[in-house]
Amino acid sequence: MRSPANNAQLALLLEVAGTPKPGNVDRHRDHPDLHFDHFLAGAVGSLSGLRRAESGAPVGEAFEAAVEGMSDQRGGNTQFGCLLLLVPLVRTAATGDLTRERARETCEATTVADAADFYRAFEHVDVAVDDPPEGMDALDVRRGADAVPALEERGLTLYDVMGRSEGDGNADEWTDGFPRVFREAERMLDDAGLASERGARAFLRLLAEREDGFVRTTSGPEAAREARERAAAALDGAEDPEDLAEEFVERGINPGTTADLTCAALFVALERGLDV
């Protein structure tokens, strides 16, 4: 019987193993400087932070610890976004039923100290993010701990910070009880086959449904639109997802936000009895 932290670690591993996930590192593909091995080490290193979340540590503290552990490999940012979703979900699962309502409460209950730890987590690893909105320079996450005084002055909790990142796929989940994550977890449970295969299919559904924020940030809005449309075509059988995976890796189109959601959905599905 796996604990929530162990299921979260397994979700990190099953997520990266699922293939094809067009544009991602997966069981069959690597990026030039980011390899499957780095994701394995990231999952190993993340566990101690995930265990802190399970033991009732504050969300921000557990997240920072998970990111620090994840970063103990040479690939850079492997699972920052996954952990941002997993940590409140693990904490929720460890204290009672893993429901959307309780997950939302976990996020709403975060404090300014959680926000400060979230900012500190950016010091452990380079994360690709957009420029902050007009007038928000003081709260640019890339400032790391230097942004903490501004956070404290304005009394912003981690939930508030996420609320100001409207339009980011992960932040939208965070502030609304993880609607897409829970929906995909249910679809995975209704699906057939191995867990990693169910994850790969969920990835394609999620990408076909909404433009990926990480693609928008790293490859631009055109690429984000194209990735969504072509995932939809792959889902309809009009494109071969294996070919799409080759092409997107070749072109550096990496739907990282969609991978984060897939990982979180795998976690919820495992907690709800998905067999491995």
Next chain:
Amino acid sequence: MRSPANNAQLALLLEVAGTPKPGNVDRHRDHPDLHFDHFLAGAVGSLSGLRRAESGAPVGEAFEAAVEGMSDQRGGNTQFGCLLLLVPLVRTAATGDLTRERARETCEATTVADAADFYRAFEHVDVAVDDPPEGMDALDVRRGADAVPALEERGLTLYDVMGRSEGDGNADEWTDGFPRVFREAERMLDDAGLASERGARAFLRLLAEREDGFVRTTSGPEAAREARERAAAALDGAEDPEDLAEEFVERGINPGTTADLTCAALFVALERGLDV
């Protein structure tokens, strides 16, 4: 900075990810009822036993806990042999220098209680083993806990039990300070490339050097001889290791003992600074 238990978990993951490892489940191949996902779950589940070894629990107790956790997936025996090698190595690393001499001392210091826990571990999962030697029926590992009275009556420690399994690749390592494991760890450190790739090359060297006990047990002595000879040919460039991997998986020739040694060598290499 990964602890010994974390490095052991990472070694389990890097081992199964390495490809091609002719005949094994690896990053690119599954067996009919044994899939990459099962190895991921096995590595997740093993950790709590590995942590016990790190905290100073007796070798047998830690091993049984690791096997129990490993078994929490549908594939059956994924990493029993790996854990048999890893547990004393983790315990050795956690208390001082990880040397052959100290590893041998860890094994020599095992007790009858360790042997009893080793036998109990066989109750968690089906392990393919040979019939016991003449007159040793009472100590057939397949008896599990039922063999414990016979063990106690004869006062056999786990080290003694391993000593009576002469000719088994893992037992020979166990009773002699892990000579092949430490040698391959050094070769891995001298090699270049990603950790999982170094593991796959070590696998081929180990298989080319000595007949695999698991192949002998499950596919017979002819297959064991052939696997060794063809691995040697692959190492010399006379065979394509990818083709060999396809063929061995097809024919069910699975060099599991060689995979165990590869995993243990990865662990020693990680402890000695192999980068991931």
